[in-house]
Amino acid sequence: MARIDLVDLAKSYGGETADVESWALKPLSMTWRQGGAYALLGPSGCGKTTLLNMISGIVAPSRGKILFDGTDITARTTQARNIAQVFQFPVIYDTMTVAENLAFPLKNRGVPRARVAQRVAEIAALLDLTPHLNRKATRLTADAKQKISLGRGLVRSDVAAVLFDEPLTVIDPHLKWELRSKLKALHKALDLTMIYVTHDQTEALTFADTVVVMHDGRVVQSGTPEELFARPAHTFVGYFIGSPGMNIVRAEVEGREARIDGRIITLNRSYPALPAGAKIELGVRPEFVEVAPPRPDLVSAKIERIDDLGRARFARVRIGDLKFAARVNGAVSAAGDDVGLVFDSAHVHVYADSRLAEGVA
Amino acid sequence: MDKTVNQKAWLLVAPVFLIVAFSAVLPLMTVVNYSVQDTFGNNQFFWNGIGWFKELLDPSTDLGSRFFASLWRNLLFSAVILAIEIPLGIVVALSMPREGWRVAACLVILALPLLIPWNVVGTIWQVFGRPDIGLLGYTLNHLGLNYNYVANDVDAWLTIILMDVWHWTSLVALLCYAGLKSIPDAYYQAAQIDGASRWAVFTAIQLPKMKRVLLIAGLLRFMDSFMIYTEPFVLTGGGPGNSTTFISIELVKIALGQFDLGKAAALSLVYNLIILTTCWVFYTVMTNAGAERKATTGEA
Numbered sequence: 001m002a003r004i005d006l007v008d009l010a011k012s013y014g015g016e017t018a019d020v021e022s023w024a025l026k027p028l029s030m031t032w033r034q035g036g037a038y039a040l041l042g043p044s045g046c047g048k049t050t051l052l053n054m055i056s057g058i059v060a061p062s063r064g065k066i067l068f069d070g071t072d073i074t075a076r077t078t079q080a081r082n083i084a085q086v087f088q089f090p091v092i093y094d095t096m097t098v099a100e101n102l103a104f105p106l107k108n109r110g111v112p113r114a115r116v117a118q119r120v121a122e123i124a125a126l127l128d129l130t131p132h133l134n135r136k137a138t139r140l141t142a143d144a145k146q147k148i149s150l151g152r153g154l155v156r157s158d159v160a161a162v163l164f165d166e167p168l169t170v171i172d173p174h175l176k177w178e179l180r181s182k183l184k185a186l187h188k189a190l191d192l193t194m195i196y197v198t199h200d201q202t203e204a205l206t207f208a209d210t211v212v213v214m215h216d217g218r219v220v221q222s223g224t225p226e227e228l229f230a231r232p233a234h235t236f237v238g239y240f241i242g243s244p245g246m247n248i249v250r251a252e253v254e255g256r257e258a259r260i261d262g263r264i265i266t267l268n269r270s271y272p273a274l275p276a277g278a279k280i281e282l283g284v285r286p287e288f289v290e291v292a293p294p295r296p297d298l299v300s301a302k303i304e305r306i307d308d309l310g311r312a313r314f315a316r317v318r319i320g321d322l323k324f325a326a327r328v329n330g331a332v333s334a335a336g337d338d339v340g341l342v343f344d345s346a347h348v349h350v351y352a353d354s355r356l357a358e359g360v361a
Numbered sequence: 362m363d364k365t366v367n368q369k370a371w372l373l374v375a376p377v378f379l380i381v382a383f384s385a386v387l388p389l390m391t392v393v394n395y396s397v398q399d400t401f402g403n404n405q406f407f408w409n410g411i412g413w414f415k416e417l418l419d420p421s422t423d424l425g426s427r428f429f430a431s432l433w434r435n436l437l438f439s440a441v442i443l444a445i446e447i448p449l450g451i452v453v454a455l456s457m458p459r460e461g462w463r464v465a466a467c468l469v470i471l472a473l474p475l476l477i478p479w480n481v482v483g484t485i486w487q488v489f490g491r492p493d494i495g496l497l498g499y500t501l502n503h504l505g506l507n508y509n510y511v512a513n514d515v516d517a518w519l520t521i522i523l524m525d526v527w528h529w530t531s532l533v534a535l536l537c538y539a540g541l542k543s544i545p546d547a548y549y550q551a552a553q554i555d556g557a558s559r560w561a562v563f564t565a566i567q568l569p570k571m572k573r574v575l576l577i578a579g580l581l582r583f584m585d586s587f588m589i590y591t592e593p594f595v596l597t598g599g600g601p602g603n604s605t606t607f608i609s610i611e612l613v614k615i616a617l618g619q620f621d622l623g624k625a626a627a628l629s630l631v632y633n634l635i636i637l638t639t640c641w642v643f644y645t646v647m648t649n650a651g652a653e654r655k656a657t658t659g660e661a
Contacts, residue, residue, distance in 0.1 A: 058550045078553040091551040094569040104565070105555040152555055 002068040002160040002193065004032040004055065009064035011050050016062050024050045026217045027063065032195065037187045039208035040197045047217040048197045052163050056083045068160050084153020085163040089170055090145030092137040099133040102151045123151045126186065143175045161193040168203060180207060201241050213237045235354045238283045244314055244325045247289065251282040253350055258282050261320040263299045268345045269359025278352040286325035288347035291315050291339045298340025395626035413627035424624050430603065431611040438607065439586040442525050446582055447575065449526065450533025457538055471531040483595025486524040510597065514604040517597050521605055524592060529585065533578045540574035541567060573647065580643040587636060608632055
């Protein structure tokens with residue numbers, strides 16, 4: 001069990017002389033709290049797996065240090081790091097039974113036989129694998145195999161952190177939910193630091209206390225799911241998280257007013273310090289824009305279609321040339337209707353060059 | 362499920378039937394025909410029933426003793442070369458590079474012996490082993506070892522085994538290499554995290570994942586070595602004495618040397634049966650291993 005500190009950590013697959021913009025992971029410093037449940041969220045190729053593999057020692061960093069509880073372990077091998085990692089595809093040892101699979105890491109470390117049997121029994125009970133202990137591991141289903149992979153990590157009592165690299169990719173949808181709840185429960189029961197890499201926002205938001213959103217080799221925001229939803233620090237977070245994603249449109253901001261396509265939206269704050277020449281955008285989640293009957297004081301729009309997501313309905317609308325999404329309450333309107341948009345000004349954010357601008361009250 | 366009945370489909374398989382009939386079934390039937398008859402030349406044949414087979418399987422007769430002697434030689438030879446080539450092939454595959462230009466270089470070098478015609482292989486080793494001008498033979502004799510594959514049984518065997526290992530280990534190595542390449546990196550990474558030693562990685566991951574290619578390699582090498590003819594024929598001609606006379610060489614001696622068509626036909630059929638049986642056993646083992654795998658991925 002450990003706190004993990006990353007100090008100026010970076011990775012370039014093209015060598016250190018390559019342009020920093022081409023690095024798989026740009027220099028990064030952050031701390032992972034002992035016992036935290038973290039998710040590394042980002043699209044394919046954003047560097048999240050590289051970061052994970054550097055923590056486990058499979059990939060060597062080009063620069064920087066990794067500390068476990070203050071001890072520099074950058075130079076240590078994977079074996080010496082006491083890390084557990086679960087991969088995208090279940091890794092099981094074909095010739096062994098479930099019990100032998102679980103015992104394998106302990107056997108390799110020369111743990112006494114009685115202790116091995118005891119740990120295997122404990123972990124099997126924890127993961128509901130007890131009835132399968134004497135079966136060949138190859139004969140089990142993918143989710144059971146993934147549990148075995150996890151169990152091989154947990155069976156070591158000294159494990160510093162458990163890393164997951166998109167562990168639910170090959171699991172059937174109805175079992176995904178079950179396995180995810182299992183992970184959540186394990187996290188509560190074992191007080192382990194867990195880092196979960198995924199490109200699926202639902203997995204990330206339901207599993208983690210802290211979600212770290214990565215984009216193009218950088219961490220763009222790290223925060224609780226609520227923070228990511230309410231105050232995205234970067235336009236990427238805005239549209240990557242949430243379904244549908246945040247509305248992001250070019251705007252001109254002056255005082256407490258924003259102007260999009262010639263129409264005025266009132267803001268809660270003023271933004272006197274916006275950098276000159278920056279690309280200014282307005283970001284607002286569809287949840288905080290409501291479709292209403294047209295009124296002269298509202299931004300007028302035309303509905304293109306309405307998506308019913310079950311829990312809510314969202315209208316795809318057009319303000320002039322701009323595409324926009326907004327919440328539909330009640331039985332108003334159908335495609336083709338002219339409507340007005342009601343903005344919840346507390347949730348309208350201003351972005352300068354894609355980064356959240358802080359306003360003045 | 363309803364099957365579509367379409368008798369025209371027979372037309373599509375007919376060419377195969379015809380080709381197989383003329384290339385395999387009919388020639389085999391003439392062998393069956395010869396095996397139950399005796400001839401004194403002049404194209405006069407006499408019914409002999411299962412006489413030749415009785416004689417063949419009775420070690421006290423001349424034919425039987427020759428058959429069993431060459432059969433044991435063949436089995437010993439196959440066992441020895443399997444025992445050498447399979448582990449050696451695995452070792453070679455394990456020590457091959459996994460990426461870069463060296464992979465291509467290794468593959469080309471390994472493929473070279475496989476591309477050489479068999480009688481050329483025999484000739485190469487015949488020259489190579491000669492005590493007067495061959496590099497191997499000359500060197501060994503120069504070092505004080507009395508090596509002469511033409512006169513000494515053991516030397517002849519050693520040379521043939523060495524030749525076969527030189528010729529065919531590549532095949533096993535290439536098959537194993539293909540098996541190794543198909544193992545996803547995650548397995549090695551997981552093993553690293555689990556603290557597995559090099560040996561544990563080999564026994565827990567690499568060997569089980571190579572099981573199927575090893576079965577294929579074993580089958581191919583068994584068949585080829587059990588049917589070996591050209592190389593020992595060119596190298597030793599079955600000698601010295603009969604010490605390297607394998608079944609195939611014995612068969613040619615009986616059929617073409619003595620022109621005992623009946624005996625040769627009976628021997629051919631038994632030889633054929635042994636090979637078919639072995640193939641069937643291998644095939645059953647292999648499909649069972651495959652079925653096991655399919656069942657698990659099907660569940661997944």
